[in-house]
Amino acid sequence: METLDIHCQTIMDEYHASFPLMEKMKMVILDTLHQTLERIGMEVTAVEARIKTEKSLTGKLKLKGYKYQSLGDITDILGARIITFYTDDVDRLASIVEQLFDIDWDNSVDKRRLHQLDSFGYNSLHYICRIPSSLYCDPESPQLNQIRFELQIRTTLQHAWAAINHDTGYKTGIEIPKEYLRQMNRLAGMLEMADDEFSRIRTELTDYRRRVQQLVQNGKLDDVQLDGDTFGSFLRARPLDPLNRRIAAINQAEIQEVPLMGYLRVFKAFGCQTLGDVSRIIKQYSDDAYRLARHQLGNTDLDIISSSVGMQNICIVYILSQGGGRMGLVRLFNAINGENPQNELLAEMTFNQAENLPFMNNK
């Protein structure tokens, strides 16, 4: 194995000596980034950090060790990376990172803005940073605030392209044929467009959710198509609370909260097209749903219920009122409770309990 010259060996010795400090810096950086992402509520693909391996540094020093006076001149010994879902998040994170760390602007690069008009390729934001003493300070290790590290921010698609490009060409040190280079650049262009499209879709979806929320708040439920998003908005307005409170009052029961999103497919199966259709069923069948609960719970001492009781009873009453019978109830229990042979028996028992209630006799 080829050995390093004296100059490069000095840098390598410096690398070994500073390793524990780098480990500490790595932890500080990762903690800071994780806490920041949690604080701003941003989901990302990954947050990672690594210290350059001895093997990798040896390779770098052999190639261009003459360029560096000391270890401090090599800015990527410690590297961190945030991989986002969306391009918009790269910009948002960039502005936050600029406030978190001291940025060495002379050596930081926004490669996204370096592109010529006729070229594509490696898009990423690279900051060379220091940990400011206002963020973390250890009087025994003042170097911790002096050593620079590299922070990359890129999207998942940029990361995929960069990783594959690195694997096919750069890493092996073999210049790849122009035809393959052209194909890689075509892919880069395509991924850049896909990144923009994902951001655009997210923005439109956020706008759509806001509009739906507004329509729900204004009670214009017939204008809102029934889907997972809109049903969630509808439930956040807690339309079942009055019925659940009436049911709880039967035995002075406490109410345990439970998600109700599973009822979306039940209302879809009922043929509901809009939130207006769902709302009308709830309004029309609430009294009978309460009577069913009173009939079931009235002669028990059960004083704990879940918040799904109201919704469940409305569905039972609706099915029976529409002539859905026992089979309709089996389908309901299969939908909300999973398929189980006992659901037939349960449907039979529920049907028998409801048989003498007014809504069954009025149909």
Add this chain to the structure above:
Amino acid sequence: MITQIQENGNQLIATFNGRLDTATSAATAEAVKPLLEASNREIILDCSQLEYISSSGLRIFLTIRKEAASRGSKVIVRNISADIRQVFVMTGFISLFEIQ
């Protein structure tokens, strides 16, 4: 009311034998304590020998479920009779548990 807990690989299986009501709930709550301390396990509540469950029993099941969720464990209620399943339906607890 007898409550037993057995370990089977990653599973903790609690079997309930008898009536789980106000009179037996304190002893049952004590017996299931190991379930509340389990992390990243599959907790099976085997109700094949459970004859009756009251609100006190439902609260014990609920506590197990809440603790399990906070500790990365999963709770499955297994082999409940039709009568007890009816209690789960009437109270809406059927939406709270995975029932097999």
